[in-house]
Amino acid sequence: MKETNLGRREFLKTLGVAGAGILAATSPWLSAFSEVNHTARDRCRIGIIGPGSRGQFLMGFLAQNPKADIVAIADIYQPSIDGALKIAPKAKVYKDYRRLLADPEVDGVIVATPLNTHYGIVMDAFDAGKHVYCEKTIGYTMEECFNMYNRHMSSGKLFFTGQQRLFDPRYIKVMDLVHRGTFGKISAVDAYWNRNGDWRREVPDPSLEKFINWRLYGDSSRGLMSELGCHQLQIGTWALGKLPDRVMGHGGITFWKDGREVHDNVHCIYGYDTGESLTYGSVISNKFYGLEEKIMGNLGTVEPESGKYYFEEVAPAPAFLQMVNSWENALFEEIPFAGTSWAPETANVNKGEFILGERPKTDGTSLLVDAFVEAVITGKQPERIAEEGYYASLLCLWGHKAIETGQMLVFPEEYKIDYAPYGTKKINPATDSPA
Ligand SMILES: NC(=O)c1ccc[n+]([C@@H]2O[C@H](COP(=O)([O-])OP(=O)(O)OC[C@H]3O[C@@H](n4cnc5c(N)ncnc54)[C@H](O)[C@@H]3O)[C@@H](O)[C@H]2O)c1
Numbered sequence: 001m002k003e004t005n006l007g008r009r010e011f012l013k014t015l016g017v018a019g020a021g022i023l024a025a026t027s028p029w030l031s032a033f034s035e036v037n038h039t040a041r042d043r044c045r046i047g048i049i050g051p052g053s054r055g056q057f058l059m060g061f062l063a064q065n066p067k068a069d070i071v072a073i074a075d076i077y078q079p080s081i082d083g084a085l086k087i088a089p090k091a092k093v094y095k096d097y098r099r100l101l102a103d104p105e106v107d108g109v110i111v112a113t114p115l116n117t118h119y120g121i122v123m124d125a126f127d128a129g130k131h132v133y134c135e136k137t138i139g140y141t142m143e144e145c146f147n148m149y150n151r152h153m154s155s156g157k158l159f160f161t162g163q164q165r166l167f168d169p170r171y172i173k174v175m176d177l178v179h180r181g182t183f184g185k186i187s188a189v190d191a192y193w194n195r196n197g198d199w200r201r202e203v204p205d206p207s208l209e210k211f212i213n214w215r216l217y218g219d220s221s222r223g224l225m226s227e228l229g230c231h232q233l234q235i236g237t238w239a240l241g242k243l244p245d246r247v248m249g250h251g252g253i254t255f256w257k258d259g260r261e262v263h264d265n266v267h268c269i270y271g272y273d274t275g276e277s278l279t280y281g282s283v284i285s286n287k288f289y290g291l292e293e294k295i296m297g298n299l300g301t302v303e304p305e306s307g308k309y310y311f312e313e314v315a316p317a318p319a320f321l322q323m324v325n326s327w328e329n330a331l332f333e334e335i336p337f338a339g340t341s342w343a344p345e346t347a348n349v350n351k352g353e354f355i356l357g358e359r360p361k362t363d364g365t366s367l368l369v370d371a372f373v374e375a376v377i378t379g380k381q382p383e384r385i386a387e388e389g390y391y392a393s394l395l396c397l398w399g400h401k402a403i404e405t406g407q408m409l410v411f412p413e414e415y416k417i418d419y420a421p422y423g424t425k426k427i428n429p430a431t432d433s434p435a
Pocket of ligand 1: 050074080112135137
């Protein structure tokens with residue numbers, strides 16, 4: 001689906017709310033869209049470090065935002081620079097990102113380089129006094145993530161991460177319903193992302209293999225956990241409102257035995273000492289089940305990707321159908337069957353309902369970029385956005401570690417930050433207005 005830039009007003013209309021403040025309980029980072037008082041200036045100047053595939057996608061939204069100027073780009077690969085200049089022809093071009101960071105005309109940077117390079121670039125950016133948006137997964141190790149988060153806190157500079165589902169209208173609506181108890185007590189979240197493809201990019205010269213296909217090699221990537229799992233694990237904590245205590249995992253290269261080093265098949269179970277579980281799986285040699293997070297409560301299930309919910313108790317069939325069923329029942333009672341094989345299982349008849357009528361035109365990315373622009377202008381860090389990104393990165397790296405070691409790992413205390421996931425503040429249906 002090609003994403004279009006959904007304006008803030010249309011976004012709020014999609015959610016059925018008059019102002020972003022109303023959603024503060026479930027999505028506090030939407031405060032970025034509160035009516036802002038632009039004291040310093042009305043525009044901001046952004047530099048892009050690593051305008052490859054994702055970086056250019058993000059630039060597309062910046063280019064449509066009247067409050068943002070893309071003033072500089074930095075990349076070491078000429079085709080990426082050429083592509084970026086088509087979007088921002090007036091941007092200054094740097095081959096060394098440190099020169100972009102030294103440019104006083106840059107207020108904030110977007111870092112969209114491969115995973116293993118994020119740490120050095122982001123730490124340098126904070127040192128240079130720039131606001132930072134770093135693509136997920138933010139760090140290659142848990143320690144890197146911890147240091148990055150702390151550097152953000154000590155520098156007082158903004159820190160956004162590429163967790164666009166935080167701004168996806170479907171997810172915001174779903175979490176509002178989940179936190180209101182609409183689906184009852186949530187016992188499990190089962191997330192998966194399945195594809196059928198080799199995940200490779202065409203390489204113009206064999207010497208560029210590891211540079212272009214950095215996702216497939218252990219020195220530059222944590223594979224499916226860092227590239228896909230990071231998004232869905234964040235959904236798990238958003239729904240359950242707390243961090244898991246332990247993780248087990250398994251992975252392997254089962255189909256794409258083409259010299260890659262990262263697994264093409266991973267599964268992790270994250271457990272909570274209160275009993276809940278968050279499971280994550282990704283297979284890239286079978287796409288049948290696609291992508292989803294099944295959030296399962298005793299009253300119902302909700303699937304944010306498809307935007308559907310299913311209550312456990314299905315409304316009774318219309319009278320006519322009941323009549324047909326009872327005729328069949330009477331007929332079959334005459335025949336010696338082993339059981340009531342004609343009786344439909346709930347899961348088969350329950351077609352579910354859509355949360356938002358029309359599928360929103362955004363997966364949240366355009367709004368995440370817009371929120372970063374607003375924040376750079378005001379200098380205000382939206383509540384909890386850095387923390388959500390931090391823990392999403394931590395969970396996928398921790399799961400990756402469990403897969404690598406083959407051991408059940410306990411959440412490392414040393415990487416806990418002073419942050420209680422927002423789901424701990426339960427919505428009170430009597431006082432908090434519905435989204
Ligand atoms: N949020 C999302 O949904 C999402 C989607 C896709 C990618 N991503 C993330 O975006 C990041 C980039 O992914 P991509 O698919 O765009 O990769 P890519 O390979 O297409 O682009 C990376 C760019 O970084 C450049 N680069 C590498 N080292 C550099 C350096 N030292 N200095 C400057 N430039 C350098 C490369 O030349 C390239 O242009 C990754 O962290 C990835 O996980 C996020």
